[in-house]
Structures are given as structure tokens and as C-alpha cells.
Amino acid sequence: MVATxxxxxxxxxxxxxxxxxxxxxxxxxxxxxxxxxKQQVISFxxxxxxxxxxxQGQIIAFKVPNDNIKIENIKDALNAILPDxxxxxxxxxxxxxxxxxxxxxxxxxxxxxxxxxxxxxxLRNRAWWFPYDLDVEKMRKASKYFEGxxxxxxxxxxxxxxxxxxxxxxxxxxxLSNKLILIRVEGHSFLRRMVRNIVGSLVKVGTNTWExxxxxxxxxxxxxxxxxxxxxxxxxxxxxxxx
Numbered sequence: 001m002v003a004t005x006x007x008x009x010x011x012x013x014x015x016x017x018x019x020x021x022x023x024x025x026x027x028x029x030x031x032x033x034x035x036x037x038k039q040q041v042i043s044f045x046x047x048x049x050x051x052x053x054x055x056q057g058q059i060i061a062f063k064v065p066n067d068n069i070k071i072e073n074i075k076d077a078l079n080a081i082l083p084d085x086x087x088x089x090x091x092x093x094x095x096x097x098x099x100x101x102x103x104x105x106x107x108x109x110x111x112x113x114x115x116x117x118x119x120x121x122x123l124r125n126r127a128w129w130f131p132y133d134l135d136v137e138k139m140r141k142a143s144k145y146f147e148g149x150x151x152x153x154x155x156x157x158x159x160x161x162x163x164x165x166x167x168x169x170x171x172x173x174x175x176l177s178n179k180l181i182l183i184r185v186e187g188h189s190f191l192r193r194m195v196r197n198i199v200g201s202l203v204k205v206g207t208n209t210w211e212x213x214x215x216x217x218x219x220x221x222x223x224x225x226x227x228x229x230x231x232x233x234x235x236x237x238x239x240x241x242x243x
Contacts, residue, residue, distance in 0.1 A: 001098050002071060003061045005090040009054055011125040016049045029060060032081040037065050046100035046241040047107055052233030057240035059100040106242040109185045109195045112235045116179040128235035134206030136175050142205040142212035143171035146198055153222035155198055156191035199231035
């Protein structure tokens with residue numbers, strides 16, 4: 001079994017998970033594996049990202065089916081075939097039972113908000129352009145209500161039937177500059193669009209539309225209609241996975 005650390009620009013993908021007739025990360029990755037090993041190879045990712053979401057540290061594993069190529073050469077082989085919006089940073093050998101999805105202890109997401117009055121066209125697919133002032137201190141206070149193990153029914157999207165009880169280890173709201181804010185969310189696993197829904201709520205607090213305590217009220221309601229719309233996909237990055 002081989003594990004790979006992969007970075008990708010999700011702008012032109014319909015998410016991570018393979019689907020017929022649309023471009024996906026898994027689809028492009030497995031197409032590259034098929035060209036290398038001359039047969040179909042199934043891959044396993046540490047997390048599924050939605051349409052337009054990026055990754056800086058996605059982990060993808062697969063079983064090497066033959067000896068056509070040495071493990072130390074797999075990185076170069078993949079990068080020679082993969083499109084230019086996917087890049088393999090690292091390749092290493094793992095135990096045959098390794099599962100990047102089920103053995104992950106922590107997943108970290110980064111979300112970037114660009115708050116300057118005028119847009120930066122070079123960031124249009126890299127950060128959420130939100131041309132209003134945000135109260136970072138209030139957002140930090142609000143973020144504490146998300147931490148710990150609790151029911152996140154109000155912060156899931158669509159027909160996600162998984163257990164809504166999730167554990168957020170930590171959320172940090174960091175002003176990187178006078179125009180760029182980073183929201184870092186750390187947890188074991190997440191519901192569909194959960195991070196983007198959390199960000200949408202923190203922005204409500206940051207604009208002084210809500211007080212920080214409103215987050216506790218929405219969590220207690222267990223009702224998606226009580227929370228605001230999701231933050232857009234382009235600001236979100238699957239940053240890293242810890243095992």
C-alpha cells in the first residue's frame with residue numbers, strides 16, 4: 001500500500017469523489033494510476049471535498065498492483081501524467097491495512113476571507129471576497145461555542161444522514177493582514193458543508209448582525225433553517241490530516 005500527499009486547485013472540479021461524465025479529483029487520479037500500472041487501481045482519500053474546494057494536504061492511498069514501477073518513482077510518474085491543477089507532493093509506503101479515511105485522527109481546514117473594498121481578480125477562485133469590515137474579536141468569541149463534542153444538525157447541508165454528533169477540537173480566527181482573514185477549523189470529521197456553514201455564521205457575528213451567543217442558540221435548535229447560507233466554496237482548503 002502506498003500513501004500520497006496531494007495538493008489541488010478545486011476550481012475546475014466537481015469535487016473529490018469520482019463521478020461519471022464530470023471532472024473529479026479521484027477520477028483524474030485513478031486515470032493516471034491506470035496509465036502507470038496498465039490496469040484499474042482503486043484509490044482511497046482522507047476526505048471528500050465539494051465542487052470548487054481546494055486541498056493543500058489531501059491524503060490518497062492505493063494498493064500497488066504490480067512491479068511496473070518502484071515506489072520511489074511513483075511521485076514523478078504521477079506528476080508527469082496528472083493535469084496541472086493536481087500535484088503529488090510526497091509518496092511513502094504504508095501498512096496494507098492503512099485507511100486514510102478511517103485512521104485519520106484530525107482533519108484541518110483553512111478558510112480565507114478577503115475583505116478589501118475592491119476585488120483582487122487573482123484571488124477570485126482562492127478566497128471569499130467579502131468587502132465589509134469584520135470584527136475579528138467577536139468572531140473569536142463566537143468560535144468557542146463550536147468547540148467540543150455536540151450536535152451539529154444546524155450546520156449540515158442536504159441529505160447527510162450521518163450522525164450529527166461531531167467533535168471540533170479548535171477554531172482559530174486569524175487576521176493575516178488588513179485585508180485577509182484565516183479561519184482554521186480542526187476536528188475529527190465533518191458533515192457535508194459543515195465548515196462552510198460554520199464560516200457563514202462567524203461572518204454574521206463579524207458584521208455585528210449577531211452577537212456571539214447566537215451561535216449557542218442555533219446549535220441548540222438543531223435546525224438548518226436557523227443558520228445562514230454556506231460560505232462559498234472558493235475560500236475553503238482541506239489543509240492537512242493527522243494520523
